[in-house]
Amino acid sequence: MSPDTATQVPTDLVVDVGPVAHGGHCVARHEGRVVFVRHAIPGEKVRVRLTDAGPDAKFWRGDVVEVLAASPDRVDHFWDLADSARSWSHRHPPLGGAELGHISLERQRSLKAEVLAEQLQRLAGVDRVxxxxxxxxQAARDGLAWRTRAGFAVTPGGKLGMHAHRSDTVLPVREMPLAVDGINALRLWEIDLQGIERVEVAAPANGSRPLVLLVPAAGTRAKRLSAILSQLPDNVSVASFDPVKGEALQLRGRTYVQESAAGHEYRVTGDGFWQIHxxxxxxxxxxxxxxxxxxxxxxxxxxxxxxxxxxxxxxxxxxxxxxxxxxxxxxxxxxxxxxxxxxxxxxxxxxxxxxxxxxxxxxxxxxxxxxxxxxxxxxxxxxxxxxxxxxxxxxxxxxxxxxxxxxxxxxxxxxxxxxxxxxxxxxxxxxxxxxxxxxxxxxxxx
CATH class of the missing domain: 3.40.50.150 (Vaccinia Virus protein VP39)
Known part of the structure; x- marks a missing residue:
């Protein structure tokens, strides 16, 4: 949030939503100023809560808090914590990472096609749809349960959490609907994670042994890591990860996961890159x-x-x-x-x-x-x-x-x-x- 709005009550605007743009938002205008609106659909009329605004800013950002005229492509969001209107009604911003969950899957893909076509035309001069x-x-699963990797923050009270979009706010979570069953089955939200700054989880689609990476806060003692380790299932590999050195220290099991693709087996260490779907x-x-x-x-x-x-x-x-x-x-x-x-x-x-x-x-x-x-x-x-x-x-x-x-x-x-x-x-x-x-x-x- 900019200094202009940091000490002010957020301002609500009513806007007509324009075209989709790259980055997960749509473009609207208020008195000539561009407003990048998240959680909207082109053609809607919505009430927007400004989250990043200032009198001298070239553009503003905002979240939908009320839909006044809905698109036929709007659906009920699958995740309450990522639903913008519901979240703001509880006085907190929505979680990031599911910003199109209010749109039918078919319309999501058509909007992405529009974004791709616009970028190709604007940046490369290529007209291609x-x-x-x-x-x-995806259709059978409603676009859920596809992530084989997920990263989590930790609340000040030691609970599993995730960040709100463009915010330091960490909200506690008790599910991750986009994650595969192997991640949700760990029930990390039931564990006391005090002393941990971040948790990274990998659960390979082939069903092989999951890996939990714990990123400790400065000064966290080995005894605290042992207490967390004792709360995790025995069939899960656990490692302590140092993001500065990029090193994983084995606590139990392996410091890597075993992936499968195109007839081959792959070892992927620690936080190494792998396609998450x-x-x-x-x-x-x-x-x-x-x-x-x-x-x-x-x-x-x-x-x-x-x-x-x-x-x-x-x-x-x-x-x-x-x-x-x-x-x-x-x-x-x-x-x-x-x-x-x-x-x-x-x-x-x-x-x-x-x-x-x-x-x-x-x-x-x-x-x-x-x-x-x-x-x-x-x-x-x-x-x-x-x-x-x-x-x-x-x-x-x-x-x-x-x-x-x-x-x-x-x-x-x-x-x-x-x-x-x-x-x-x-x-x-x-x-x-x-x-x-x-x-x-x-x-x-x-």
Whole structure:
């Protein structure tokens, strides 16, 4: 909240809701000023409580507290703590992480498609409308129970909690409807978590042993960790995690989880990255290998790079495709994830694993690639990496992105280098949130 509103009673406005925008909100206007409204649907008339406002601000932010004219796509929110109107009626902001829970799943996907199309047109000059595809049995599960990983805060009283959106407020929770049963079954809300700042949980979709990572507050003693450990089920691995060093200290069981995807087994250590939707790994592997296979870029003997490779989710199926006569260069900046990749791919002699920054590795190991798999973090690859990639002369790049804005920006860089968008698929891997995943095929312009 800005200094202008920190000491004031929040102001309510009545607005007509305009188009959806990237970031989980819709655009409205009040006396010429833009108001980014969360928990609305385009076409509605709503009462908004301003959460970030000031007389000199370029725009304001607000939450819906009352719907005066509802969209036919509005549904009852599945989670009271994330329902904006209900939460504000109890004098607290709603939880983050389920900001589209008031919208039907079909309309959620159409709104995400609108956001993707707008970003592509505005940032890359590409006019393209792409359906956002449902994944797995989302409809049967109402878009719930898909998260195999979840992060929690801890209230001052030691209860499991989550943050309200753009707020330091931590609200106690007694369920996480978006999480798989393996996470909710731990019933972490019944445990006294005093001395812990954060809890990270991973429960693999294959049913293998879950992992609970405890991030202790400064000065927390081993005796307190032992007390928490005694309250957790025996079949759960538990570790203490130091976010500064990035190290997990074993308290019980393993410091990693065992994941399965595309016919391979993967070890993922600590807080290492893994796709959080239970069906995401298979969907994404199928999309990217489909693009590369169909284009003739991924045959036996091909030379391929997997950049920002993590624990090797995509590296393993790429290695299968190129065979022992081909080669795959795996590049990952995180030392822990790179160590996992070495363990996961120790039986694939055609794979070379290098830990380091992508731009540095590409300079040190110049080669001509048939295809490159690019799966950068949310911020995207950036112009320097895109220019380096173009300079290596690949025949195709398969780009996996979790952010339409950074993807569209990078697509613009590829286009400046003489490349074009040859294929695009989008997936609703984060139902009830504004996030989506895209898989694109980029090729040199003919």
């Amino acid at each position: 792409t359906e956002v595809e449902a994944v797995g049995d 239970r069906d995401a790994p298979g969907a994404l592997v199928g999309a990217l290998t489909g693009f590369l296979h169909d284009g003739g870029f991924l045959d036996s003997g091909a030379v391929v790079a997997d950049l920002y490779a993590g624990a090797g989710l995509f590296t393993a199926p790429l290695a299968d495709a190129v065979g022992v006569t081909g080669s795959v260069l795996s590049v990952e900046g995180s030392p822990g994830a790179s160590r996992d990749a070495r363990k996961n791919l120790h039986g694939a002699p055609q794979v070379e694993i290098v830990q380091g920054r992508v731009e540095r590795v590409l300079r040190q190991k110049p080669r001509n690639f048939d295809a490159v798999l690019l799966d950068p973090p949310r911020a995207g690859a950036g112009k320097a990496v895109v220019d380096q990639l173009i300079g290596t002369g690949p025949r195709a790049v398969a780009y996996v992105s979790c952010d339409p804005a950074s993807f569209a920006r990078d697509l613009g860089y590829f286009q400046q280098g003489g490349w074009e968008l040859s294929g695009l698929r989008a997936f609703d891997l984060y139902p009830h949130t504004h996030h989506m995943e895209t898989v694109a095929l980029l090729t040199p312009r003919r």
